[in-house]
Amino acid sequence: MPQYPRYVHHADTLVAASGRALNHVTVADAELGHLTLDDIQITQQSLRDQAQIARDAGYTQLAQNLERAAELTVVPRDEIIAMYHILRPGRSDYAQLMALAARLEHHYHAPICAQFVREAADVYHVRGMLRHPDAL
């Protein structure tokens, strides 16, 4: 059961997305050039722990968001931005959205996000929010 704030209660066991322990993320390390951006990134597990904390406190939708986020931690930065663009209205046809969902599901093991994209595709189809065939 994660305790909150995790920074206070779990400082000894917290690790960054890179696997580096929180205790080894120091200014001295930065100065020596030993740190990368992944050393200050949150892990999938940390996000799931925060989701649990949010859910227990009654913030269900925030918990769902953090669970989607947990799935997305493994998607590279540039690709996440690209995925967001694909999901914006008028950008993609149905097949492209299905392809995005498949990539999320199979390549990144992100079933919640995949389902979310499929659901969007269906709504976009009904509401005329898919890419217009004449679009440039």
Add this chain to the structure above:
Amino acid sequence: MTESQRFKVLAERDINRETFVEPWPEAGLMVADSPYDPQPSIQIVDGRIVELDGRQIDDFDAIDTYIARYGIDIAVAPEAMALDSLTLAHMLTDVNVPRTHLLRLATGCTPAKLVDIMRHMSVLEMMNGLAKMRVRRTPANQAHVTNRRENPALLAADAAEAALRGFAEIETTVGVARAAPFNALAILVGAQTGRGGVMTQCAVEEALGLRLAMKGLTTYAETLSVYGTERAFVDGDDSPWSKAFLASAYASRGVKVRFTSGTGSEALMGSAEQRSMLYLEARCLCVTRGAGSQGVQNGSISCIALPESLPGGVRAVLAENLMAAMLGLEVASGNDALASHSAIRKSAKLMLQFIPGTDFIFSGYSAVPRRDNMFGGGNFDVDDLDDYAVLQRDMQIDGGTRSISEQEAGDIRRLGARAIQAVYAEMGFPVITDAEVEAAVVAHSSEDMPARDIVADLAAADAFLASERSVVEVVAALAKRGFTQTAENVLMMGRQRIAGDYLQPAAIFDRTFTVQSAINDPNDYRGPGTGYRVSGERWDEIMNIRQAKSPRDFIVDRLGSPIDGLDAYGQAKRGGSTEVVVAIGPAFGRVITKTIGGIPHEDVLKAVLTGIAEEGLIGRIVRVWRSSDCAEIGHVGAKLSGSGVSIGIQARGTSIIHRADLARLNNLELFPQSPSMTLETYRAMGRNAARYAAGRITTPVPVTVDNWARLRLIVKTALLHRRETEEIRDLPPEALRLDWEPEV
């Protein structure tokens, strides 16, 4: 008709520079209760919402569908929707109904239901509701730091100062989009110099904003805009799904997210679909919550002038804030873009959020001058900071800021500007000169800054954005150049990212860099004596504004040693008919030796005696010991006066011409405006008293009326009176002789 002078004056008032229009529901120009707004309704079949606010599932637009799937808790909906809206409104104002109870019920409300609850509530009741429903127990404030010239030294200095002033978040934006990485960097470094733990963000296009956050240059994102109609949403280049995905993308990198919505945006975008602004905002809020955003910036924000042009607009804006809080969303409650020309109107509007307290009272208090604010002006700006500090002090309210001295401001500004200078130097960005740093220390606005080569800055910003370099290199640069504390604080924001505690609702960092959020600092207001109270050190800080001084030495320069040659010679007796008694208070010319206006008492006495002599009468001085009251001093003098007429003078200079046969609180002439009195007034007072005594026709002495004097000098007045009162003795009136003769 001849022009009315009064209406001419009114026409020139600031309030009459605003636009006021009548409601027009078909154009969406109606803040609430449009005849086209739907009635609340819900139907759930097999665990699915098939009817929402009068619309059937087959007719759902994308927003309806999203709300039906994510925005409403179907386990609670039947119970919540069956409750009378009036009952729910009562529960909101009833301090005995806990916040958690309402949070649960609100999750089952449709947008129209939320609006229907608001319909029953006055502004005062909504404020009560907001005090209870605010997510975080401790209120806070957010600052805007921008400038027209995108000067990094000035951005860092202003951010450092804003952080020191207590703002928990600082938001910047850009004039030129390409400046974004550098502006974000400048306020990050400045803020972490001013106080570790201040969260920062840069409002730019969604994808660019995400890129900045991923580089670690921002710690939260706020401007994820949502809209209440499908058309406006799509015009905003998003759907509820893409926006929710964006929120998850931010969270996947440990970045706090707050959505933005507000009344009037849909009408401004031409697609309000005849619905009222408040109803559309309720839809936005259900989408926001459904998307899993921990909070919202609402309160009309940049559209504020539109609801304010309509009746009930300011009330509707408060209703927005309250609906959001009911949904468990952190609320950054507007008060940012220019909302009024009128200082009265803008201050009055602010009270609706300031008094109950919100998670962020301003979603951008302009910590820079209005003309440097790139967000739409800044309804309150840096020029108003002292006013704001006084409002906190007046009402014992924590508005999220504190007053700092010029020295403190200068020191922290220099440190912030030097820190960004070091980062630029170390990372090979265009040089920030020492002259720029020094200009930033003392600058008020970007006009006080030397020009920079913006082309070089933008090229460097492009390269930085495209590179793999990130906040990690910034930390290293700061450390190498000796800005150890700033380096520690910037990295700490990264370390906190690993923990993810600030992803929880309403999270900020306190001064010990400890997170405060809905989880560990939930609002527990339950009426008097509960919830957040301004007390202890925080109250000390709020009350000790930089202008406050000790009143103990306020009147020192009015005190002195007794007048030379003013000697007592026994108990005062009644005199002859050609005299006017000059009755002075217990402290006059002894302990206190100058009037409040700074005139030496000796000169006052001589002026009065000269005036009396000019009319051929004799002035006789008497000290009244038993009272410091002006009327009483004068009245005692009158009863001793052979002519029945006296002049009574308090030590502070307030005077009266009295006559023995008048009631104590009546008078012949009263001179209450002691600060405006001159020696000529005192002399004229002497002449008039003598003329009354001699039975001559007398015109009252003209006195200057300065209604501001009382306002300015009331503390001094009180202290001088108190000092004179301390000198009261249980002694009969005393005869005095001044070793001096008037030359007439």
